[in-house]
Amino acid sequence: MTKPKTQSAPPTMRNTDTNDALANAMSIINSLRQHGHETFLVGGCVRDRLLNRPPKDYDVTTQATPRQIKALFPKAKLIGASFAVMEYQQIQIASFRKDGKYSDKRHPDNIDFGTIEEDAARRDFTINALYELPNPRNLARPGRITDFFGGREDLRNRVLRTVxxxxxxxxxxxLRLMRAVRFAARFNMTIAPQTLRAMTRHHRKLSMISRERVRDEFLLIITGAQPTHALDIIIKTKLLAPICDNRTLAYLVRKNCARLTPLSKLLSATTSTNNHQCLMIAALLADADRKRRTPQAAVEALQKLRLANKQTKLITEILQCLDQLRLPDHKTIAQHSARVIAAHPAAPLILALARIIFKTKPNIKRNTNAINKWINTNQTRLPDPLITGNTLIRMGIKPATSYATILSKIYNLQLDGKINTADEARKTIAKIIVAQQKRNR
Incomplete structure (x- = not known):
């Protein structure tokens, strides 16, 4: 065990985070320390404060046992019985512990209370094995840091290394294999050579993790910082095969991963998490040349990621909209297609993606402008169809006839402005039926 390096933050280290959560964490730390229990901030919040980033939340770790924590904070709730984790005032408080074996490749079979050194030794990466005793007189700046594994130096050098x-x-x-990729991309870090080799060596073990957990990490990666760089690491370390578990999906990720970082730069901070995730996945699945895969095949392959049904539906709609923009260079998008895309709630995002995918096509600007015309003039609401299936039945058209095809043709003509009344629609249907009968003779 390396002797810890304990030091105060240098004057250049600043953090403007003085929110209530940090004040609550400091209050908990003070109470525990006043009763003789060694206590610190730990993990990601310390890392983020040293990087001058606002922490998402604050975690406290202590020498006190859950029973002792409960005695000091009667309203604290046990939220992780297996890991001796309590929660009080939205702050998680964990006792120092050492882990046993990990038979399921995810969770320790058993845990025991331990020392701070043993607690640090069980953590994943050096940058997450940092302990801070905040300065109550100046919570805006990191306080005294305890570091057993050189995490602070790795932060300075932008190196990701395991403990x-x-x-x-x-x-x-x-699952640490995926977390390594995410942290390296998020903090613009280089993965230490020994760590990178181990990731490649153990890539098959990712298949032992539940598909849902892999999916969650994958979504965090592609919607995080530098997604293209992250996917490059995934490909380099052979993690792509166990993540995708499907050749079609793996092929499309390799082929299209370069699209993600340019797309992420175009997305607004107000883009919902759901739209962000679906747009990134659609960017991977949209096969611009369509020589090898079709969008539908890609969506079927995507089922391996266990996405929610509403996400699969949205991705399918995005791909269908992109198909409408996949035209020969000399063609202009039909008005009905432009109106359907303009009416989609995610239309501006779809157009942003289209400009990246079809950036070399000379007609992409003309076609996206045609769609924007409807958006900018607030004419995105689609009219009700002039006819329905009941109309076809009343006209005596046999059910064997493709009702869906006829209705689609008529509605497209309606959106194009070529049919304006139900009577015009019925006359057009009659012509379509006559033409079909002639072809079938």
Whole structure:
């Protein structure tokens, strides 16, 4: 065990985070320390404060046992019985612990209370094994840091390294393979050579993790910082196969991953998480040349990621809209197609994606402008169809005839402005039926 480096933050280290959560965490730390329990901020919040980033939340770790924590904070709730984690005032408080074996490659079989050194040794990466005792007189700046594994130096050098032996860390918990990719991209870090080799060596172990957990990490990666760089790491370390578990999806990710970072730069901070995720996945699935795969085949392959039904539906709609823009260079998008795309709630995002996918096509600007015309003039609401299936029945058209095809043709003509009344629609249907009968003779 390396002797910890304990030091105060230098004058250049600043953090403007003085919110209520940090004040609550400081109050908990003070109470525990006043009763003789060694206590610190720990993990991601310390890392983020050293990087001058606002932490998402604050975690506290302590020498006190859950029973002792409960005695000091009667309203604290046990939220992780298996891991001795309590919650009080929206702050998680965990007792120092050491982990046993990880038989399921995800969770320790058993845990025991331990020392701060043992608690640090069980963590995944050095940048997450940092402990801070905040300065109550100046909470805006990081306080005294305890560092057993050189995490602070790794932060300065932008190096991602496991705590201890990387082979042991990835054997314990295979999901750390995905977390390594996410942290490297998020903090613009280089993965240490030994850690990178271990990721490649243990890539197959990711298949032992539930598809839902892999999906969650994958979505965080593609919607995070530098998604193209992150996917490059995934490809380099052979993680793509167990993530996709499907050749079609793996092929499309390799082929289209370069689209993601340019797309992420175009997205607004107000873009919903759901739209962001679906747009990024659609960017991977949209096969511009269509020589090898079709969008529908890609969507079927995507089922391996166990997305919610509403996400699969939205991705399918985005791909269908992109299909309408996949035209020969000399063609202009039909008015009915432009109106359907303009009416989609995610139309501006779809157009942003289209400009990236079809950036070399000379007609893409003309066609996206045609769609924007309807959006900019607030004419995105689609009219009700002039006819329905009941109309076809009353006209005596046999059900064997493709009702859906006829209705689609008529509605497209309606959106194009070529049919304006139900009577015109019925006359057009009659002509379509006559033409079909002639072809069938």
């Amino acid at each position: 201890g032996n990387p082979n042991a860390r990835f054997r314990e918990d295979a």
